[in-house]
Amino acid sequence: MLYGLIGEKLGHSYSCEIHEKIADYHYELREIPREELADFFAKRDFKGINVTIPYKEAVMPLLDEISDTAKAVGAVNTVVNRGGRLYGYNTDYSGAAALVRRVGMPVKGKKVLILGTGGTSKTLHAVAEDM
DSSP, rough: OOEHHHHHOTTTHHHHHHHOOOOOSSSEEEEOOOHHHHHHHTTOOOOOEEEEEEEEEEEGGGSSSOOHHHHHHHHOOOEEEETTTEEEEEEEHHHHHHEEEEETTTOOOOOOOOOHHHSHHHHHHHHHHHH
């Protein structure tokens, strides 16, 4: 796998269709059982991957470097392999913040309801706090 998405169950994902329409590379879905996650990362046999349920938090100790945003959020959704070193990022943060700004939704001084407890809910919590 050069580029793709990893997660436990990916039948719901449209990531292949999206990436193959906007990019010039093959994008692969790879379902990985929890007990095989560490081995997958130890092999470092990819260039860049997206991470989804339930591994956004579980991958963090398997990486060499983690961006400040991903550390603050406590979740990684993108991993880039640069010369055998794995770098983790949270691109959901900037996407969610851009969406809130674009729709003009004021957050400051408001109560925000976030449903869920996974990596994305942590990201949305951090965006709401920072805004």
